Amino acid sequence: MIEIKDLHKSYGDKHAVRGISFKVEKGEVLGFLGPNGAGKSTTMNIISGYLSMTSGSVIINGHDILDEPEEAKKCIGYLPELPPLYLDMTVLEYLTFVCDLKKVPKDQRKVQLAKILSMVKITDVADRLIGNLSKGYKQRVGIAQALVGDPEILILDEPTVGLDPNQILEIRKLISKLAKTKTIIISSHILSEIQAMCDRVVIINHGKVAAIDTITDLSARLTGNSKLLLCFKGAIKDVINSLRTIPGVSSISERVTNESGIHEIEIIVDYSAGGDVRANIFYNMAKNGWPILEFRSLDPTLEEVFLSITSA
Amino acid sequence: MSKDIRSNDKKGMDAKDSRFGILKMYSLLSVIIIVAIVLVFNVFVDKILGDKLVFDFSSTGQNSISKISQEYIDSLPDDTHIRIIGLMERPVNINDTAMEYVVPLLDDYQNKSNGKITVEYLDPAKYPAIINQLDPEGVYDLQSGMFLVTANGKIQTIAQGDCFAFDQNYLQNYGAYVPVANTVESAFTNAIVNLSRGYSHKAYFVTGLQEPSHQQFSNVLSALGIESADLVASDDFTVPDDCELLIINGINVDISTQMSSAIQEYLNNGGKIFVAVNYNNQIPESFDNLNEALHVMNLNIEDYVIQENDPAYMLDQYGFQSNMAIFSDFSDLTSTNVVRSHYTRPVRQFDLPYSYIITTPVIMTSSSATAVKINENLEMTQYDNASLYTAGMYSTFDGTSNPPEAYVFGTTDLSSDEYIGSYGTNDANVMLLRGIIKKLLPTENAVVVPTKPLSNFSVDNQKVTATSVNVMTAVLMVIVPIALIAVGVIVFAKRKNL
Amino acid sequence: MTAVFKREFLSYFRSPVGYVALALFSFLSGFQFINMISKGYISISSEIVSLSSFFIIIVPIITMGLLSEDKRRGTEILFYTTPVNLFDVVFGKFLAAFALFAIMFVNVIIHMIITLCCKGKVDAGVVGATLVFFFVAALYISIGLFASSITDSQIVSAIISFVILLVISLLTTISQFAQSGVASFLGATFCKFDPAKAQSAGEKVAAALRWFNPLDKTQDFRYGIFSVFPLVFCLSFALVFIYLTFRKLDKKRWSQK
Incomplete structure (x- = not known):
C-alpha cells in the first residue's frame, strides 16, 4: 500500500531525515513514534506530498508521489500537525470547500459530509465558525477534512496533541473505528497512545529508523526489561538488601525519601529469568513487615525505549 | 561512530534524486522560455501589427487622421522627412484639456506616415538650444508651448488658437475662449501640405x-x-x-x-x-x-x-x-x-x-x-x-x-x-x-480636411437640476457606501458569533 | 479552480474587507461622478480612467492575503496534499480578485445608466476605458498575486506589490531619469568623443523602459481608439505573472530547502 524507500531530507545543512525505509500493508495501522524533532512530521509531510525529499522514493498504491502526484494524493487523507483550517469559514463551508478540492462528486457530497460529521461528532458545530471552536473541535474538523473524499490511506500527524484526556479517548475510539476499513499512519511521541491504537510501530530517532516491530514484540522487548516503583515505610538499606536477593531483580536505586521515613525506590527487573518477580517482591516485603504504600510498574519513557533499542 | 553517521549521510545525499534536478530545470527553463516568448511576441505584435490593429471608434474621429490627410501623406515621396515638434514636455494627463485633441492625433500622424513624419516633444526649458537650432534667424518667433511643422529648413508654426474654432459670440460677450470645433488635423495637414508643396x-x-x-x-x-x-x-x-x-x-x-x-x-x-x-x-x-x-x-x-x-x-x-x-x-x-x-x-x-x-x-x-x-x-x-x-x-x-x-x-x-x-x-x-x-485662384488638389466636432459630454440641463444632483450626491456618495459598510459590519458581527 | 475561486471570492464578503473596498470604490467613483455632473457634463471614460489611478492602492489591499495568508496559517498544505492542480489554485485566486473588481465596476455601470437618462454621452471612449480598466486590473492583480506568493506576511506582500505598481506608474518619469543618467554616464566614459551617440543611447534606454508602461500604451482607449497590442501586452504579462506565481508554488515539489 505504502512503500517508503531510503528517504532522505535535508534542510540546507541540517539532515532531518537520514534514510528511512518501511512498508505499510493494506488495512494496517502503523504507529510512527519518535521524540520531538526526530523527523516524524517531515517524513509525513513527504509522504503526503507537501514536501519534497532529497532522495528516496514514496510509492502510494503503486503511484510514485513525484511522478504521479495527483493519483497518489487521491488515495491520501492528511491531517498535518497544524490542521489546515480557514478560521473565517464555518465547519460546513470549510468541509464543502475541501470536497471541491478533492473533487467529490456533487451528488455524493451531502451523504458523505453527513457521515463524516456524525463520525467525528461535529454535527452540532457544523454551522459554527471554525475560529470560534475549541482546540478539540478544531482537531476533529481537521480529521474530518482528512476523511473527505473517502481516501484509502489516512496520515494523521499527532492527532491527539493538546487534547484533554476525554477527547483523546474519543479520538482513539474513532481511529480504531476507522482502522477497520482504512490504512492509517499515526505519529506520536507518546508510547502508550501508539500501543493503544497500532498494529505495528516504526520508531525513529535522529531521522533514522530505530526499530520496526509489531506491538506485541515491542511490548515483549520492553517488558523484558522493566521498571517497578515501590513506595514503602521502613529502613531503606535493609529493604534494598533484602530485595536484591530476589532472582530477576537487576538493580535498585533510591528515588525519594521524606522525613516521615517513607521511601520510594526504583527496581529494574529482568523478566527473562522466569517467574513473576513482582509477586516475589510483594511476599518479600510482607514477610519482613514493611508496609507497601504503592507498587506499580513504571511506563518506560520514550528515551528509555530508545536507549534500550539502540543499545540492544 | 559519529564519523560513520556522517559518511552514511553523505552517501544518502550523493544519491540525490536526479528527478528533482529535472523538475528544477524544467521549472526554471519554462519560466525563462515563457518570459522570453511573451517578450518576443509582444515586441513582434508591437512592431509588425501595432500600427495596423488600431481602430478609431471615437464619435468625433478626433484621434486619427482622416482619409484626406492619409492620401496626401501617402502621395509624398518616400524620402520626405517632416518633423512635427511640440515645444513642450510630452503632455500627460491630457484628459479634458485641449491637448486631448492634439497629442493622440499627432501620434497617429507618426504611426501612419511610414516614417515620413516624426513627432517630437522638445521642451525649450530642458533643451535651451532647440529654438536657436530650429530658427537661427529668429524669424518665426518660436515660443514654448507652440507646435511647429518643419521640413526642408522651412517652418510653419501652429499655436493652440489655430487648432480650434471658438465661439465668437461668447468671446465677444464674455471674453473667454470656448472651443466649438476641432481643426487640429486641418491645421497640421495644411502645414504639411504647404511645407511639402509650397504655397501656390x-x-x-x-x-x-x-x-x-x-x-x-x-x-x-x-x-x-x-x-x-x-x-x-x-x-x-x-x-x-x-x-x-x-x-x-x-x-x-x-x-x-x-x-x-x-x-x-x-x-x-x-x-x-x-x-x-x-x-x-x-x-x-x-x-x-x-x-x-x-x-x-x-x-x-x-x-x-x-x-x-x-x-x-x-x-x-x-x-x-x-x-x-x-x-x-x-x-x-x-x-x-x-x-x-x-x-x-x-x-x-x-x-x-x-x-x-x-x-x-x-x-x-x-x-x-x-x-x-x-x-x-x-x-x-x-x-x-x-x-x-x-x-x-x-x-x-x-x-x-x-x-x-x-x-x-x-x-x-x-x-x-x-x-x-x-x-x-x-x-x-x-x-x-x-x-x-x-x-x-484655382489650385490643383487642394487638401481640405473637414472640421471635426468636439466631444460633447454635456447633459440635459432639464434633468440635471440642483435637486437631482443633491439626491445623487446623497445616494451615490453617502447612502451606498454607508449601506455597504453597514452590511459588512452586520455580516461580520453575525459571523463572528457563529 | 471553481473551488478556490468560490472560497476566495466569498471570503472577501465573509470579512469586512470586501465591503470596505466596495464602499471605498463607490465613494470614490461617486465623488468623480458628482463632481462632473454638478458642472453639467459627464465623461464616464475620464471617470473610469481616474478610478484606475487608485489601483495602486486598491490592488495591493485586495491581493495581499491571497497566498501569503495560506502560507502563514498553514492552509496551503491543502493545495499540496489534495489532487488539485496548483495552477487552478493560482488562477482561481486571480479570478476571485478580478471578480471583486468586476463587482466594483457595477458602480460605474449605474453611473452610465444615469448619464444615459440625462441624455449624456456614453460613447466608444467609455467602452475603451472599460477595456483598459479590466485589462490593467488583470495585469496589476497578477502582479499583486505574485507579490503575495513570495512572502508569508500580508503587509510585506502589500508593500512589494505597491512598490512594483508605483514603479510602473512612474515609469515615464523613471525613463527620463534613466535617459539623462545613461547619456551623461556614457558621455563621460565610453562615448567621450561622440556625445550624440551617448544621447541616442540614453534615448533608447528611455524608450525601452517606456515600452513596459501599460498606462502609456492604453491612454488612447478612452477616446475611442482601440488598438490590439496594448491589450495583448496586458494580458500576456498578466499570464506571465500568474505563471510565475504557479511556479513559485510548484517550487515546493522540487525545492530542497
Missing part, C-alpha cells in the same frame, strides 16, 4: 479698418494652398505686385480715397478682389470710397439693411436673419442652395452702361424682402418696396485677356471668424466661400 498663391487682407480678426479665413485660404498676409491701411497704401487676391473682410471704417485709387488701379490691371461687409447698426458706416473703387466693377454696396419678409426665408422674427438663395451659377459650389446671413446690406449692379462688365448675382433674398435704414434710436425707416435684393454679386470683364474679378458681399457670414468659428468649415456658407476662392 498669395492673398492680402486689408487691415487696420476696425475689422475683426480673420484667422479662420486665413486657415481656409491656407487649406487651399494660398498664403495670406496683412496689408495695413495707410496713406501710402499700394497693392503689392505679388498680390493675387485682395481681401477686404468685415471692415467697419471706410477706406481712404488714396486706398480707393490704389485699388482701382489694381482692378484695372486685372486684379482680383473679395469684399465682404455687413450692416452694423452700432457703426452705420457708408462705404463711399470703397464703392468708388468697386465702381470699376460696376458694383455698389448700399447703406441699408435687408429685412426678409418671406417666412420661408426668415430665421428670426424680424427678418434681419434670413436664408439667402444661391444663384444657380454658384449653387454647385456648396451642398445646399441657401446660405445663412444676418444684418445684410444689399449689393447691386451700379450705373455703368458698359456691356463688357458682366455682373452676376451670387446670393439673394426672396422677392418679398425690403430694405430698411435703422437710425441710432433703433427706429426703422423703410426705404424701398418689397422686391428681390441681391446680397452678393460677382463681376468681371468680358473679352479682356486678364480680366479683373470681384466678389462683393453685403454680409460677413461667409468669411468672418465669428461665423466660421461657430459653424466650422463644413458649413454651407464656408463651402461657398471656399468654392469662390477656388474659382478665383
